[in-house]
Amino acid sequence: MTAGGADTGPSRGGPRTLGFVIVPALVVAAVALYPLLYNIWISLHVNNLSQADGEFAGLLNYRNVFAFDDFWSVLRTTLIWTLGSIAVQFVIGFVAALALDTGIRGAGVIRALLLTPWVMPGVVIGAVWLAIYHPISGLLTEVLGWFGADGVDLLGRSSTALPAVIFANVWKGFPFWMLMISAGLRAIPSELHEAAAMDGASYRQRIRAVVLPGLSTVLALTGTLAFIWTFNYFDLIYTLTSGGPNGATSTVPFLIWQTSFQFNRLDEGAAQSVLTFALMAVAIGSYLRVSKATAR
Numbered sequence: 001m002t003a004g005g006a007d008t009g010p011s012r013g014g015p016r017t018l019g020f021v022i023v024p025a026l027v028v029a030a031v032a033l034y035p036l037l038y039n040i041w042i043s044l045h046v047n048n049l050s051q052a053d054g055e056f057a058g059l060l061n062y063r064n065v066f067a068f069d070d071f072w073s074v075l076r077t078t079l080i081w082t083l084g085s086i087a088v089q090f091v092i093g094f095v096a097a098l099a100l101d102t103g104i105r106g107a108g109v110i111r112a113l114l115l116t117p118w119v120m121p122g123v124v125i126g127a128v129w130l131a132i133y134h135p136i137s138g139l140l141t142e143v144l145g146w147f148g149a150d151g152v153d154l155l156g157r158s159s160t161a162l163p164a165v166i167f168a169n170v171w172k173g174f175p176f177w178m179l180m181i182s183a184g185l186r187a188i189p190s191e192l193h194e195a196a197a198m199d200g201a202s203y204r205q206r207i208r209a210v211v212l213p214g215l216s217t218v219l220a221l222t223g224t225l226a227f228i229w230t231f232n233y234f235d236l237i238y239t240l241t242s243g244g245p246n247g248a249t250s251t252v253p254f255l256i257w258q259t260s261f262q263f264n265r266l267d268e269g270a271a272q273s274v275l276t277f278a279l280m281a282v283a284i285g286s287y288l289r290v291s292k293a294t295a296r
Contacts, residue, residue: 036277043270061271070247071255071272078251081166081237082230086223088170093177098207100178101185111182118175126239129168130155133240155241158248165240165249169230177222184218185211224287228280252276 043061046052065071096114100107117125132139133154141151154164188211196206212219234253237243243250243258250258252272260269 039270043274047267049264061267065271074250074255084166085169085230086226089174089177092174096178097181115175117172122235125172126236158246161248180222184215188214220290
């Protein structure tokens with residue numbers, strides 16, 4: 001009881017409240033850290049379904065990864081797949097967001113329809129584009145036939161398989177960019193547009209001087225998330241090409257799966273995944289640095 005007769009009750013920062021915070025934090029830390037630490041442990045030991053399993057190997061598995069010539073080729077393919085997808089997704093998503101921001105009739109319905117590919121599972125997207133790309137009965141072959149052209153086996157050629165898979169991923173991923181950019185456009189004060197218009201700025205100049213600077217934080221966040229998701233994307237490539245033909249669409253996640261579960265090299269697969277985690281940490285760190293610089 002206080003001097004005025006009111007009971008203040010237990011303090012808000014008491015041991016009971018602290019316990020409610022610590023317990024969930026420990027559970028989350030255990031769930032997040034245990035797989036990572038166990039994966040690092042595997043990468044430092046022999047684990048290839050042999051009698052030597054469990055023996056300490058040091059950095060041998062990491063040396064084997066870097067000595068594997070195909071690893072660098074796969075990493076190059078992964079970067080092309082990731083950066084190519086992100087670049088085209090940004091362009092289409094940006095244009096779509098600007099078009100829907102003009103207040104056209106039915107913008108809400110159109111936006112909902114465009115979001116459909118993004119919420120579909122990757123396996124379903126793969127099945128859809130397998131049907132489209134089929135060299136005999138696919139929709140693309142049918143359309144080419146209207147113009148007197150023969151069907152093309154895009155997924156069966158090393159020169160066209162990667163662009164074809166990237167295009168399918170663009171179709172799935174651009175709605176996310178559109179959604180994020182649309183939210184960012186609403187946060188830009190209308191006064192900035194009005195001031196730029198009064199100064200005689202054209203629409204293109206307003207995009208460059210008002211819209212893009214106003215979207216800097218949104219674009220940094222969206223780009224980072226899209227990079228992480230696309231770099232680690234497995235479903236679409238596995239469904240469409242299984243890394244083929246001749247490894248033309250083999251990415252790091254597919255290589256990790258192949259090394260671990262096809263070749264039974266769980267130790268080298270773990271080393272590859274640890275290196276991938278380090279790359280993702282760099283991407284997240286770059287985003288945090290950009291966000292901190294933008295917030296100043």
